[in-house]
Structure formats: structure tokens, C-alpha cells
Amino acid sequence: MSAQPTLGIAVFPGTNCERETFEAFRSLPVRLRYLWYEDPDLSGVDLVVLPGGFSYGDYLRAGAIARISPLVDALRVFVEQEQGWVLGICNGFQVLTEAHLLPGALIQNxxxxxxxxxVALRVENPHTPLTRTLSAGEVIELPVAHGEGRYVVDASTRRKLWERGQVLLTYVEDINGSVDQIAGVMNEAGTVYGMMPHPERAVDPLRGWPDGIRLLQSWVESWREQHVYTG
Amino acid sequence: MKRWKVEVEVFLREDLLDPQGRAIGEALQQHGIPAEDTRMGKVIRFFVDRMDTSLEARIREMAEGFLSNPVIERWEVRMEEVESR
Structure with missing residues (x-):
């Protein structure tokens, strides 16, 4: 039994937010490591974060080439076997939709x-590991930085997303044309999360902007509470 | 020597707004072309030195699952035997 959960940060060619994501999680009770896209070994990993950037230069479609990498193949098994939880931020969210680990797709704004x-974001479901320290309808602020953030989803999946509480966050204002102004969703099992805003860029209390760390902290704490750690 | 030219054409689904197509269409209109419903797609072209039903099936699989994203796009594949250079 380990003292702390292990959190892996995925790195593809063109990922560029891995350092700040690492720094953001550093204050939290996790062991951190990077996961190289060619190395599909996820043994001992509990939480996986796919950070922002431009994996494979956004060639073909944002996230499309990363999606057929060995790491994402391994991630699919990780999710199917419920080994741990996954969070995709910005390009990471795009990779997860391309991999069909999350419903819908993200296209040009x-x-x-x-x-x-x-941007201002409204909390739609406060009963998830990521959002549970927030309340329904609460408005938080996070930075966004994307060209392909327009969330689209077919009508029947859209209805199910709302019925099952899979919509985590919505934009208060329409910034990219997303269906229902959706900014973040989770899968049906509640094990895979994706969001276009960057929580790892809003973690510094000295700058008076803690909304991002509230999300990340609650995600890590929720995992810890459901699993036994000695530390 | 002959080989096969494969072209996979990918377009965003008609019901999804295509901002690039719209901008291109407006530019065409400003230059005297009464362009309507302008869409911008992409073509992925490659050559193979043989073609059989299992390779064709595999190409179609990759067109559906990798070269396009069926959630947002439609694709067509064209295959043609051509002279090798």
C-alpha cells in the first residue's frame, strides 16, 4: 500500500502545459510523474491528467493523432478496467473525445x-469528485485558450448528458458556439472528465484566483477518500 | 508499373457551421462569384502498390475511425489505378 495516490501527466509531441499542470498538482497529496506517449505502462497509476497544448500540431483534427498513440490505447484499458480516473484539460479534452472516452466532439469556434x-463558468453538477466543493449554479472563473472549443454532440446524447448529470460546467456567456454552452463533461461512469478551461492556470492564492485549485484538490481528495492510503 | 491512388475526402457534417468555409465563401462573393453553401474539407491522398478487398476494407475502417471523426464529419473514398512515376 502506498502513502499517496500516483498521478500521471500525459505528454505527447506538442503537449505544452505539462509543466504548469505538474506545478499545480505539486501542492496536493499525490506522487507525480510524467507519462510519455510511447510508453503505455500505467501500472501503479491512479489518476491520469491529459494536459493542454497542441498534440501532433493539431494535425488532421485536434487530438486525432494522439488518440491512436500507445498511451491512449493503454488509457482505454485503464478506463475499461476502472483502474483510476482521467481528466483531460483543453487539448486533453479533445484527445478524450477523439478516443470516444467522452461523448461528443470539439471543433473550430x-x-x-x-x-x-x-471566462465565467456555471457549476451544473456539484455532486462529482471534481465539483463537489462547489454548489449548483455557483459561478467560478477560469482561463480558456482554444481555437477548437466548440462542443458538439448529437441530440439524443445531449439529452442523456443532462439527464445523467454529466454536464459539469457551462460558459455563462457563449464564447465558442458550444451546444448548451457546455464547457466540461464527464462519462457515464463518472471516471473520465474533460473540460476546455484551464484549472491549472488558476491555482495561485497570492493572485487571488483559487478556483482552479479548488477543482483539482477536490478531485484528488475524492479519490483519496475512496481508497485507503497510509499517508 | 501501375499502382493505386487512394483519396479520402473529409467534410464537416452539413448541419455544423464551418467558419473556414463561410469566410472563403464570403471572399469569393466579394470577387464576383455568387458562391453559396461554401464548405472547406480536406483530402488525404496516398498510394499503394496493390489493392485487394481486405486492404480496401482496412482503408475504409481507417477513413471512418481515424481520418474522419463520425461524430462531426462525413467521408468518401476514391480509388484509382494509375501509372507509377
């Missing part, structure tokens, strides 16, 4: 522009 700013 309706404006055709890259949107890079702080």
Missing part, C-alpha cells in the same frame, strides 16, 4: 478565432 481569456 464559431467565430473562427482563437479565444484566450478569463
Amino acid at each position: 464559431t467565430s473562427g478565432r482563437f479565444v484566450c481569456r478569463r
Whole structure:
């Protein structure tokens, strides 16, 4: 039995948020390691984060080439066998939808522009490991930085997402044309999470902007509470 | 020597707004072309030195599951025997 859960941060060619993601989790009770895209060994890993960036230069479609990498093949087994939880941030969310580990897809913003700013987000489901320290309807602020953040999903899945509480966060204002202004979702089992905003960029209390760390902390603490650790 | 040219054409589904297609269409209109419903797709082209039913099936599988994303896109594949260069 280990003292702390192990959190792996996936790195693909073109990932560029792995360092700040590492730093953001450093204050939390986890052991951190990077997961190289060619190395599919997820043994001993409890939590996986797919950070932001431009894996494979967004070639073909954002997340499309990462999706056929050995690491994502291993991740599929990790999810199927319920070995642990997965969180995709921005490009990581795109990879997870491409891999069909999360429903829907993320395509070019309706404006055709890259949107890079702080946005207000409404908490839609406060009963998930990620959002449980927040309350329903509470508005938090996180930065976004994406060109392909328009969340689209077919009508029947869209209805199910809402019925099953799989919608985590919505944008208060329409910033990219997403269906129902959806900013983050989870899978039906509640083991895979994806969001376009960057919680790892809102973790510094000195800058008075702790909303991101609240999400990450609650995610890690929820895992710890459901599993026994000695530390 | 002959070989096969394979082209997989991928377009965003018609019911999804295509901002690139829209911008291109508007530019065409400004230059005297009454372009309507302009869409921008992509073509992935490659050559193979043989073709049989199992390879064709595999190509179609990759077109459906990798070269396109069926949640948002539609694809077509064209195969043609051509002279090797």
C-alpha cells in the first residue's frame, strides 16, 4: 500500500502545459510523474491528467493523432478496467473525445478565432469528485485558450448528458458556439472528465484566483477518500 | 508499373457551421462569384502498390475511425489505378 495516490501527466509531441499542470498538482497529496506517449505502462497509476497544448500540431483534427498513440490505447484499458480516473484539460479534452472516452466532439469556434481569456463558468453538477466543493449554479472563473472549443454532440446524447448529470460546467456567456454552452463533461461512469478551461492556470492564492485549485484538490481528495492510503 | 491512388475526402457534417468555409465563401462573393453553401474539407491522398478487398476494407475502417471523426464529419473514398512515376 502506498502513502499517496500516483498521478500521471500525459505528454505527447506538442503537449505544452505539462509543466504548469505538474506545478499545480505539486501542492496536493499525490506522487507525480510524467507519462510519455510511447510508453503505455500505467501500472501503479491512479489518476491520469491529459494536459493542454497542441498534440501532433493539431494535425488532421485536434487530438486525432494522439488518440491512436500507445498511451491512449493503454488509457482505454485503464478506463475499461476502472483502474483510476482521467481528466483531460483543453487539448486533453479533445484527445478524450477523439478516443470516444467522452461523448461528443470539439471543433473550430464559431467565430473562427482563437479565444484566450478569463471566462465565467456555471457549476451544473456539484455532486462529482471534481465539483463537489462547489454548489449548483455557483459561478467560478477560469482561463480558456482554444481555437477548437466548440462542443458538439448529437441530440439524443445531449439529452442523456443532462439527464445523467454529466454536464459539469457551462460558459455563462457563449464564447465558442458550444451546444448548451457546455464547457466540461464527464462519462457515464463518472471516471473520465474533460473540460476546455484551464484549472491549472488558476491555482495561485497570492493572485487571488483559487478556483482552479479548488477543482483539482477536490478531485484528488475524492479519490483519496475512496481508497485507503497510509499517508 | 501501375499502382493505386487512394483519396479520402473529409467534410464537416452539413448541419455544423464551418467558419473556414463561410469566410472563403464570403471572399469569393466579394470577387464576383455568387458562391453559396461554401464548405472547406480536406483530402488525404496516398498510394499503394496493390489493392485487394481486405486492404480496401482496412482503408475504409481507417477513413471512418481515424481520418474522419463520425461524430462531426462525413467521408468518401476514391480509388484509382494509375501509372507509377
